[in-house]
Amino acid sequence: MGMVSTVGLVLHPQRDSKEAIETIIEWAKGRDVTVLGLPDEVGRIDCSAVAVDSPTLISRADLLVSLGGDGTMLRTMRLITGRPTPVLGVNLGRLGFLAEIDVEELEPTLSAIDRHDYTVESRMAVQVTMPDGGTVTAFNDVALVRIPGNGLSAVAVSVYGHPFVRYAADALIVATPTGSTAYNFSAGGPIVSPTVEGFLIVPAAAHSAFNRALVLSADEEATLDVLPTSGQIAMEVDGAIGGHLGPGDRLTVTAVRDAARVVRLGATTFYERARRKLRVNGSAEVD
Secondary structure (H helix, E strand, O other): OOOOOEEEEEEOOOOOOHHHHHHHHHHHHOOOOEEEEOHHHHOOOOOOOEEOOHHHHHHHOOEEEEEEOHHHHHHHHHHHOOOOOEEEEEEOOOOOOOOOEEHHHHHHHHHHHHOOOOEEEEEEEEEEEOOOOOEEEEOOEEEEEEOOOOOOEEEEEEEOOEEEEEEEEEEEEEEOOHHHHOHHHHOOOOOOOOOOOEEEEEEEEEOOOOOOOEEEEOOOOEEEEEOOOOOOEEEEEOOEEEEEEOOOOEEEEEEEEEEEEEEEOOOOOHHHHHHHHHOOOOOOOOO
16 A cells, blocks of 8 residues: 555646646556546546645645646645645656656656655745735745836845845845745845755845845844835735735745655756756856
């Protein structure tokens, strides 16, 4: 008897996941494993996965399988936040950071997980409390982005209530170690090992003399105050619009340790993926 009795699927909105789904259903059939999916997702595909709402999917699945790319993987992790359910990322299309395998490796991988022959990598999230008291969770980043034509994103950063720095920028990015290779990287921030427990605050195209990133510990709390000089700003959560902010709005940011668990099979390390994806080489002087 394996450890997996219910597999939950999360699908990319466009990419073709039919082959992957058929592989999973075929694998499950031979083992008396139930396959669940979200109604609007599995409804698009002719398959025998059982359509259930997201609370049911989350509470019943022993394993979540994300079929798509990093965006689908981030959405799957947000769905499962705070639960120990492992998430397997299957890459459909471009090489990503979070997906562990390609479709052809799916069957042996499911069997390996069923035998408990895998490791999990714990991923941190950042949680942002908004002016209305609601919260959002991100596994890559929350970005406070200027709306073109509306002035800069001007934000004061305090740590535990002590004012530290004011940024005026195209965007202010709060990133997890996972998100260090995303928007943070293009804004000139550092590559951070996924095993580090902390989060980054980094300006993109800062218009202030001080343009450096901050690294905070997972135990610290940051407050972001939108300044009177700021334009209206959009808040992006893992790349999707999560609301709009204006002068006087205040956000509180904390880290959430072990917010999701990603399946790793030990095929490639984070550093190998980063080298490949970000084309890390070094100076022509040393090549």
